Amino acid sequence: MSSSSDVMKGQAVEDLYRVHHRWLVTLLRRKTGNVDQAADLAHDTFERVLRDDIRAIIAAPRACLTNIARTLTIGHFRRAAVEAAYCEVLARQPVDVAPSPEEQALVVEAVTAVCAVLDGLSVHVHRVFMLAQVQGLSQPEIARELGISTNAVQKALSKALQHCYLAIYG
Numbered sequence: 665m666s667s668s669s670d671v672m673k674g675q676a677v678e679d680l681y682r683v684h685h686r687w688l689v690t691l692l693r694r695k696t697g698n699v700d701q702a703a704d705l706a707h708d709t710f711e712r713v714l715r716d717d718i719r720a721i722i723a724a725p726r727a728c729l730t731n732i733a734r735t736l737t738i739g740h741f742r743r744a745a746v747e748a749a750y751c752e753v754l755a756r757q758p759v760d761v762a763p764s765p766e767e768q769a770l771v772v773e774a775v776t777a778v779c780a781v782l783d784g785l786s787v788h789v790h791r792v793f794m795l796a797q798v799q800g801l802s803q804p805e806i807a808r809e810l811g812i813s814t815n816a817v818q819k820a821l822s823k824a825l826q827h828c829y830l831a832i833y834g
Contacts, residue, residue: 676718680725681710688729695737709733743776781831792820
C-alpha cells in the first residue's frame with residue numbers, strides 16, 4: 665500500500681471513529697454490562713478496522729463494526745470462561761506444583777485458541793472430535809456412545825481434522 669493510500673485509509677478510519685465510536689461503546693456496554701470492557705472492545709474493533717479492507721466497512725459501517733465487535737466480544741467471553749475454568753482447576757492443585765503465572769497465561773492462550781478453532785465445527789463433528797481426542801474413546805466406542813455407524817464417526821473425525829489443519833496451516 666502506498667503512503668497516500670495509507671493516509672486516506674487513516675482518514676477514513678478516523679472519520680468512522682468520530683461518527684460511530686460512541687454508538688459502538690453503547691452497544692458493547694449493553695452486551696458486556698461493563699463500560700470499561702466496552703471501551704476496550706471498541707478500541708480493539710477500530711484496531712481491527714485498520715487491518716481490514718476499509719472499502720467494505722465504509723459501504724456498511726454499522727453492520728461491519730457490529731460484526732467485528734461481536735467476534736471480539738465472543739473471544740473475550742470465551743477467554744474469560746477458559747481462564748475461570750483453568751483457575752478452578754489450579755485452585756484444586758497443591759501450591760508446590762502450580763505453574764508460574766507465565767505458564768498459566770500460555771496455557772489459557774493455547775486453550776482459548778483451540779476453543780476458537782473447535783467453535784467452527786458443527787455440534788455433531790465437535791462432539792465426535794472431543795470424544796476421540798479428550799476422552800480417548802476409540803471409533804467403535806464413539807459409534808456406540810452416539811448411536812451412529814463407525815463410518816459416520818470416521819467421516820466426522822476426518823472433517824474435524826481437516827478443519828483443524830486448515831485453521832492452522834491455511
